[in-house]
Amino acid sequence: MTQNLPELFTERMKRLLEQEYEAFIASYDQPVTHGLRVNPLKVAREQFLSLSPFALEPVAWCANGFRYKEQDRPGKHPFHAAGLYYLQEPSAMSAAEALDAKPGERILDLCAAPGGKSTQLAAALNGEGLLVANEIHPVRVKALAENLERCGVKNAVVTNETPERLQERFPQFFDKILVDAPCSGEGMFRKLPEAVEDWSPNKVTECHLMQQDILDAASAMLKPGGTLVYSTCTFAPLENEQTLVDFLARHPEFTIVPLPQPEWFAPGQPNWATPACEQLRDTARLWPHRLQGEGHYLAKLQKSADADSEPISAAGKRKEKRTAKAAAPAGRKEALAAWRTFVKEAIPQLADEFADESAFVLFGEQLYYSPIPGMDWDKLKVARVGLHLGTVKKNRLEPAHALALSITPAEAARVADYSADDPDLLRYLKGEALARDGANGWTLVAVDGFSIGWGKQSEGQLKNHYPKGLRWV
Numbered sequence: 484m485t486q487n488l489p490e491l492f493t494e495r496m497k498r499l500l501e502q503e504y505e506a507f508i509a510s511y512d513q514p515v516t517h518g519l520r521v522n523p524l525k526v527a528r529e530q531f532l533s534l535s536p537f538a539l540e541p542v543a544w545c546a547n548g549f550r551y552k553e554q555d556r557p558g559k560h561p562f563h564a565a566g567l568y569y570l571q572e573p574s575a576m577s578a579a580e581a582l583d584a585k586p587g588e589r590i591l592d593l594c595a596a597p598g599g600k601s602t603q604l605a606a607a608l609n610g611e612g613l614l615v616a617n618e619i620h621p622v623r624v625k626a627l628a629e630n631l632e633r634c635g636v637k638n639a640v641v642t643n644e645t646p647e648r649l650q651e652r653f654p655q656f657f658d659k660i661l662v663d664a665p666c667s668g669e670g671m672f673r674k675l676p677e678a679v680e681d682w683s684p685n686k687v688t689e690c691h692l693m694q695q696d697i698l699d700a701a702s703a704m705l706k707p708g709g710t711l712v713y714s715t716c717t718f719a720p721l722e723n724e725q726t727l728v729d730f731l732a733r734h735p736e737f738t739i740v741p742l743p744q745p746e747w748f749a750p751g752q753p754n755w756a757t758p759a760c761e762q763l764r765d766t767a768r769l770w771p772h773r774l775q776g777e778g779h780y781l782a783k784l785q786k787s788a789d790a791d792s793e794p795i796s797a798a799g800k801r802k803e804k805r806t807a808k809a810a811a812p813a814g815r816k817e818a819l820a821a822w823r824t825f826v827k828e829a830i831p832q833l834a835d836e837f838a839d840e841s842a843f844v845l846f847g848e849q850l851y852y853s854p855i856p857g858m859d860w861d862k863l864k865v866a867r868v869g870l871h872l873g874t875v876k877k878n879r880l881e882p883a884h885a886l887a888l889s890i891t892p893a894e895a896a897r898v899a900d901y902s903a904d905d906p907d908l909l910r911y912l913k914g915e916a917l918a919r920d921g922a923n924g925w926t927l928v929a930v931d932g933f934s935i936g937w938g939k940q941s942e943g944q945l946k947n948h949y950p951k952g953l954r955w956v
């Protein structure tokens with residue numbers, strides 16, 4: 484594919500890489516590297532390895548990351564639909580690892596769709612704390628929400644906002660922020676031919692300017708002492724070292740935190756920015772000719788602990804509480820009663836897990852359980868305000884797909900468990916009703932012990948409630 488690469492791109496890379504250029508350009512004739520990341524919210528790494536029908540090779544910089552062979556097509560396996568793993572290019576696994584999210588923290592993934600890094604951050608939170616996964620694009624945000632749901636994430640809020648509007652609502656709110664910035668995508672050239680067509684020197688400049696604005700908004704949302712990781716999948720110095728140097732010039736309250744540099748990550752280049760900046764060596768470049776991956780750039784920054792700006796005010800918090808109460812919509816009482824009836828009947832063991840009355844949020848007929856009760860989401864575009872529990876219709880709760888994917892068969896009163904190669908499972912994924920005996924009521928459908936959706940058992944038949952938009956064709 485080397486001959487299809489833009490000339491201005493190859494000329495620049497030749498100038499920058501000098502004697503390494505031959506190895507770099509030769510990597511474009513190597514096959515694309517395919518990766519999957521095991522989702523520990525669903526299955527432990529070792530258990531997955533004992534179940535995996537695919538030949539897997541570990542990715543050195545991500546404990547749950549593996550390379551697979553293209554012909555194995557793990558995206559077409561029921562384990563994918565059950566959220567046991569997320570397909571992610573290996574070098575992209577490095578960014579969330581660098582952020583190092585810990586259970587209980589408040590994390591923002593500012594440019595999040597389709598959710599590779601968000602699902603990884605959610606796994607690191609392990610259900611404790613808050614993940615706000617934001618995506619500016621109204622179509623891409625749907626894929627983000629679906630991927631978080633498929634991976635069984637319970638503590639995420641999915642927003643569809645501009646960084647500027649989020650910044651107004653969340654001053655100094657987050658412990659850690661990931662900015663996986665929109666970029667010119669030079670690291671995608673091998674994988675996506677359209678990335679080559681979309682590329683131009685103008686695009687590189689436009690992305691650089693956009694990255695500055697996004698980073699400025701991120702910096703305002705980070706708590707003093709907080710950590711920010713900036714990443715791109717491009718090689719252009721303007722979008723990497725230069726974006727960082729310009730950001731640091733505007734934000735002296737930030738410093739670069741050294742990233743571990745094992746032999747396969749190369750250092751960032753001090754002289755690829757103006758003015759040259761020695762600390763850029765502590766950022767990381769993942770090159771396709773030095774490791775098995777498509778390429779990435781990473782920088783980790785820390786905001787000084789005494790950085791001064793207004794923290795989220797107590798008044799703001801009081802207002803949030805008031806708004807939450809005042810805005811309690813009519814029908815909430817009925818919705819909660821419908822939910823309790825459903826819990827008793829279908830997932831009795833989980834009654835205590837959903838005990839916080841103030842965490843239930845009703846949007847129209849849709850009932851959610853919020854990871855941050857009392858927060859005012861009014862006037863923000865919110866795609867998911869927490870875990871989607873279900874739709875309340877005529878005082879009954881129809882459980883959400885997200886709820887099914889977030890629980891285990893051991894937590895459900897009725898389970899229809901199929902092995903991955905059972906033809907009935909394929910029928911279920913295609914949206915067909917299944918002939919099956921069992922007690923009537925909502926039934927959790929599972930593949931080899933992992934939840935995959937809902938069915939409703941009635942008179943010798945399991946009615947299909949696998950979402951229409953996800954059905955296999």
Ligand SMILES: C[S@@+](CC[C@H](N)C(=O)[O-])C[C@H]1O[C@@H](n2cnc3c(N)ncnc32)[C@H](O)[C@@H]1O
Pocket residue numbers: 575593594595596597598599600601618619620623645646663664665666693697
């Ligand atoms: C590199 S992709 C994110 C990939 C994602 N983090 C993942 O791991 O799956 C960058 C995202 O930024 C979004 N974006 C584009 N312009 C933006 C802007 N001005 N502010 C914030 N996000 C933007 C794009 O729609 C795109 O989804």
